Amino acid sequence: MNKSCTLLAAAAVALSLLAPTTLAGTTKTASDYADLTGVNSELTTKIDALLAKGVFEGVSDDSFGISQPITRAQFAKVACLVFGLPVDSTIPTTSFSDVRFDDPANSWAIPYIEAAKRAGLIDGITDTTFAPGDHVSIGQLDTVLVKGLGKKVNGAASPWYADAVIQATQLSIHPANKSGDEIASRADLVLSAYAALQAAQPTQPAEQQEQVSISSVQATGDHTVQVLLDNAVDTSKATLSLTKDGAAVAATTTWSADGKSAVLTLPVGAKLSSGSYAVTLGGLAGSQIKGATGTVTIGTSAESGNITYAVTELYEVSNVIDSGLTASATGTQGYVTQAQAEDPTLSKFAKEIELTATTSSGEEVAIPGIIQSISSSNTAVVKAAVSSDRKGFVLGNKAGTAAVSIVYTAVNGATKQMTIPVTVKDVNVAADMIEAGESSIEHSLTVTGGVYSSHFNAYEKMDLKITDNYGIEYEVNEIQQYNFALGTMFYAEDITGDPDAGSAGTVTVEADGAVHIRGNVNKFTLTALIPNGDKAYASVDVTRD
Structure with missing residues (x-):
């Protein structure tokens, strides 16, 4: 760094x-x-x-x-x-x-x-x-x-x-x-x-001061807009006006002490809504103003040149913190820790903000590391953060809706902003669908003390994938790490052994997905079950070394 x-x-x-x-x-x-x-x-x-x-x-x-x-x-x-x-x-x-x-x-x-x-x-x-x-x-x-x-x-x-x-x-x-x-x-x-x-503090006479431009306009909440200038202005003379799609919007201007920034605040009860907002700098001599206008887009899409930047998903997440769910992330039995479960950049309960860039002909443009910062208007409802590889994530705290502001870099290098709504629902995370990537498993036993036995991890051998009720996918070890929420259970049935070797042996499955095979076993069915009744199966053929 x-x-x-x-x-x-x-x-x-x-x-x-x-x-x-x-x-x-x-x-x-x-x-x-x-x-x-x-x-x-x-x-x-x-x-x-x-x-x-x-x-x-x-x-x-x-x-x-x-x-x-x-x-x-x-x-x-x-x-x-x-x-x-x-x-x-x-x-x-x-x-x-x-x-x-x-x-x-x-x-x-x-x-x-x-x-x-x-x-x-x-x-x-x-x-x-x-x-x-x-x-x-x-x-x-x-x-x-x-x-x-x-x-x-x-x-x-x-x-x-x-x-x-x-x-x-x-x-x-x-x-x-x-x-x-x-x-x-x-x-x-x-x-x-x-x-x-x-x-x-600016000390030069106004006519000798450097030219000034609006360098940045950002929505910092659902009723405030922050404006940054590249040089200080005389705040007793400078004015800032706000418009939406060309129509004037009432707002109160509060200048910083150094005259380099200001916050525009909408009247009580008024909120920023979807659309294109422009801030115009005035009140100064024309020769002092180099760049009089800055813009910010509130909504799910914005255009810059011939590129359209859009967030197409309607983001809904669960109130995993306020509901107490993440408190079950104990770091034991293969679970993640509570700190991991509550970190937007690490938690599987978080959703990545998918910001796409598309040309006028419909071709998608790849822009790695496009998101520079992301912030929530109410972090008591939605937590937002950017990972080290510049991906944005949102995580639900408690039920409600918050405006999430995304600052990103356009193809032409310009810094742009977009604001999207994120809804946190008071509906617990639950496994919705389960699939097994491997439906046929071969496993060999070794003999110890005259008894054949072995074990394996059911999540890995079955190559499991679970999708929850918020559309989030968990694969293999991720299922085990978040099973305090998903509730996956395993059991073995149809256990058979070599009829010439006596009674069939045993197959047991522990809470962490460890499958233990002991004795005369040559075949069984391993079943993974989620709380809604959906199942995934794998036929296990057992050989002896």
């Missing part, structure tokens, strides 16, 4: 996390914290400014924690606030498996991590992990803040943070007398965040 992307992500998260501490509506100041007594006035002045803007808070009522290290989760929150990223406080989970809504240590950071990621400023340590509790180094601090100010950083330098440190020093962001490999303290973050906040 690109180190600079990881650092940018961490920094963006760090800048937006910390909120102001207030008592009876009064914002705290440096004088309220005992550990800031004796700290130089320059530092306390900056702390007061950041407290007033809500960028920081203390680690307790009377301690600021000035010398403590900062974590990636804390750094993420600070980044959002410094760079004015829109934060959706209703998001309870993330794309990262190690940042969970039931984690008391880091769950508070979820909205900030998602906001920074959505803005393109955040990445994980890996594609699926964020390491929220890891400490942030000075090099990471510099890299994120420099990139957050729109600068390019050469991550191939040696050491990797060398270029970031040089640029941060030139921008007066780098903490004095600190090397890039040192762990950053909260004091370092105060100095750097204050400098970055100052640098992020």
Whole structure:
């Protein structure tokens, strides 16, 4: 993974996390914290400014924690606030498996991590992990803040943070007398965040400012649209208007502090519906606007050039978490663990979002790794995540409907978005159909202590496939791993042996599908049964070595 992307992500998260501490509506100041007594006035002045803007808070009522290290989760929150990223406080989970809504240590950071990621400023340590509790180094601090100010950083330098440190020093962001490999303290973050906040404010007269374009438009819920710009604007003059299929849509604009993004919110009771929405930037001199319009499609298909991108399936999944089904995934008897069963990128209960690209002549175009991100408007209903190979998945939590937003890369390289509804039903997962790929099995016995015996795995020998009531297919070992939901049972019948060798032997089948053959057996029928009565059969011929 690109180190600079990881650092940018961490920094963006760090800048937006910390909120102001207030008592009876009064914002705290440096004088309220005992550990800031004796700290130089320059530092306390900056702390007061950041407290007033809500960028920081203390680690307790009377301690600021000035010398403590900062974590990636804390750094993420600070980044959002410094760079004015829109934060959706209703998001309870993330794309990262190690940042969970039931984690008391880091769950508070979820909205900030998602906001920074959505803005393109955040990445994980890996594609699926964020390491929220890891400490942030000075090099990471510099890299994120420099990139957050729109600068390019050469991550191939040696050491990797060398270029970031040089640029941060030139921008007066780098903490004095600190090397890039040192762990950053909260004091370092105060100095750097204050400098970055100052640098992020547009200071040029309007007529001298760079031209601005709408770089991204995304639906971030069923009644909100996020707009990102490639340069800051004067928010006292700039306007954003929303239209759907050419008709005006009422919306309230909330600008970020740095003037680089905004959220358009529909009136109470109004929701985004299927169709093409356009956002238009206005209120500025014509010479200042380079790209005035951005679009987002809400629905199951969208066109880009001569290619149509579509999701043709109506997605329905079961409420496997809220119903308690995944609690039966104990990790024993061949079952998967509960963590696997509840991870959208790993669980068989999840459904993959099938996004197809088709030309005007009807020819399907293969685009590997097309999905860049996927998010749910209500993760209490639907969990959504992207795997390392850029496939999107949805998993049902509790009954209801959620809007799932898919950000994907078009053939021409442009980033596009589509929003689809996903319904979670209060209907348990159940095996609906069972098939045996092998209906005739040959198996040999070996003699131990004068007795012929052997065993085999019924799932594997029969090459089983089960389809559940949601159309999800389970094959061989997957059936065993999810049999706590599928309820497959095996039994042996019509057992025969060599009539010249006496009575027929025995065939027993255990709960995990292990078939044990003992004694005088030369043939039997192995049956796999699912709860609805559907069966699969295999005739087993037994030989002796």
